[in-house]
Amino acid sequence: MFKMLMVGCLMLPMFSFATELTSLKEDGIHDVNGGGFSMLQEPKEAMGDFPRRTDGTVDWVKALDQKLISPRSNKVGDGKMTSVNLELVLTNTGSMDHVLFSHKVHTQILTCANCHIDIFLPKQGANFISMNNIMAGEQCGVCHGAVAFAVQDCSQCHNVPSKKGSLR
Amino acid sequence: MFKALLAVLLVSSVFSFTFAEEKSASQDANIANKLAHQVSDFVELKAKSDYEKKLKSIQGLLSAHKRITELNSDLDKELRLQEKVKPVLDQSKKLAKEHAFKEAKHVLDDAYFAIVNSIKSQRTGQTLVRSLDFATEKEAYEYELGRYENYKMLINMMIDERHAFARDARTKPFFDEEDRYHVQAETLAKKGQYGEATLLIEKASKTLVNLLRDSGVYIPGV
Numbered sequence: 001m002f003k004m005l006m007v008g009c010l011m012l013p014m015f016s017f018a019t020e021l022t023s024l025k026e027d028g029i030h031d032v033n034g035g036g037f038s039m040l041q042e043p044k045e046a047m048g049d050f051p052r053r054t055d056g057t058v059d060w061v062k063a064l065d066q067k068l069i070s071p072r073s074n075k076v077g078d079g080k081m082t083s084v085n086l087e088l089v090l091t092n093t094g095s096m097d098h099v100l101f102s103h104k105v106h107t108q109i110l111t112c113a114n115c116h117i118d119i120f121l122p123k124q125g126a127n128f129i130s131m132n133n134i135m136a137g138e139q140c141g142v143c144h145g146a147v148a149f150a151v152q153d154c155s156q157c158h159n160v161p162s163k164k165g166s167l168r
Numbered sequence: 169m170f171k172a173l174l175a176v177l178l179v180s181s182v183f184s185f186t187f188a189e190e191k192s193a194s195q196d197a198n199i200a201n202k203l204a205h206q207v208s209d210f211v212e213l214k215a216k217s218d219y220e221k222k223l224k225s226i227q228g229l230l231s232a233h234k235r236i237t238e239l240n241s242d243l244d245k246e247l248r249l250q251e252k253v254k255p256v257l258d259q260s261k262k263l264a265k266e267h268a269f270k271e272a273k274h275v276l277d278d279a280y281f282a283i284v285n286s287i288k289s290q291r292t293g294q295t296l297v298r299s300l301d302f303a304t305e306k307e308a309y310e311y312e313l314g315r316y317e318n319y320k321m322l323i324n325m326m327i328d329e330r331h332a333f334a335r336d337a338r339t340k341p342f343f344d345e346e347d348r349y350h351v352q353a354e355t356l357a358k359k360g361q362y363g364e365a366t367l368l369i370e371k372a373s374k375t376l377v378n379l380l381r382d383s384g385v386y387i388p389g390v
Contacts, residue, residue, distance in 0.1 A: 083288075084291060084292070085288075085291075085292045086288075087294070090299075091299045093389075094370060094377075094389075095390070112225065112229060112284050113221065113222060113280070117224055117228030118225075121228065123231070124235075124296075124298055125299060128300060130311070130314055132314055132317075154387055
């Protein structure tokens with residue numbers, strides 16, 4: 001699985017990820033023989049008309065803009081969503097461009113507690129993010145590659161030109 | 169689902185009793201009782217885990233708030249907020265000790281939003297440049313070594329498994345160069361010269377990136 005992700009990461013033109021919304025029968029998560037299975041809504045029914053990114057995955061930011069989704073801060077929906085307009089430029093990117101992380105985009109869909117502190121510490125220089133971890137489903141990979149766009153297109157995240165021009 | 173099963177078992181136990189099937193009724197009642205306990209245990213465990221997650225999150229955000237506040241001009245206001253949150257955390261811990269996890273989490277919710285809103289008001293519109301805080305040069309070297317190995321593994325797979333390109337005259341100079349840097353870096357690292365080793369392993373990674381670019385893979389950067 002890890003190997004597949006690794007290859008998928010940089011070989012989009014040759015090998016792309018599955019872009020169709022997988023049916024519940026085939027997703028390997030749901031128990032087809034379970035009593036309540038027939039009551040579950042198929043992803044295609046719920047998200048079939050959602051805007052897509054160029055790789056075919058759902059574009060959650062556009063879906064939010066088009067008011068197709070209305071994120072809740074908790075299951076019951078009695079909490080408040082708090083969007084934080086703070087941007088971080090992450091510079092330990094080797095010879096690649098730096099990463100721009102937008103809190104605004106993420107907190108329109110998630111609450112702070114979704115990431116802090118289980119996934120990322122809210123502390124400067126303390127989160128040793130690596131592509132290895134991301135592709136193994138940790139750190140950003142908890143969502144990206146699972147429910148949000150995968151790491152196929154480097155420039156989605158590595159989009160701030162490095163001032164040094166090359167090395168760290 | 170559980171509720172329906174419980175109801176069936178309870179009704180069945182009552183009917184069984186009516187028809188003098190005492191043994192069966194008692195068995196059904198036992199199962200129903202067991203299931204009821206399991207459900208209540210599950211609900212409590214979930215409430216406990218939700219509470220603990222929220223508490224951990226608040227504690228993390230509170231320490232972030234303290235760090236941010238130190239740089240803020242309106243220090244008094246923010247310190248007052250921190251003071252206000254303290255008894256709320258204590259109250260929630262007290263409730264959690266009494267196993268009232270749902271109530272404990274509910275108490276935390278207001279504190280959570282107060283902290284988040286305060287961080288929001290202090291940080292809004294900012295763009296911060298962040299780099300990793302390595303404790304030692306060795307740690308920095310290991311981080312860069314991880315990046316190098318990641319590129320190496322990717323290239324090996326693209327060649328050996330996907331046959332996207334080959335080890336040929338075009339790719340050989342890249343492999344030779346990255347290997348030279350890698351060997352030098354390892355040698356220096358063994359001697360404990362991690363600072364210089366890091367620079368070399370970065371050069372090795374850069375060579376691998378160039379190999380990928382030369383092979384037609386777009387990688388942002390220069």
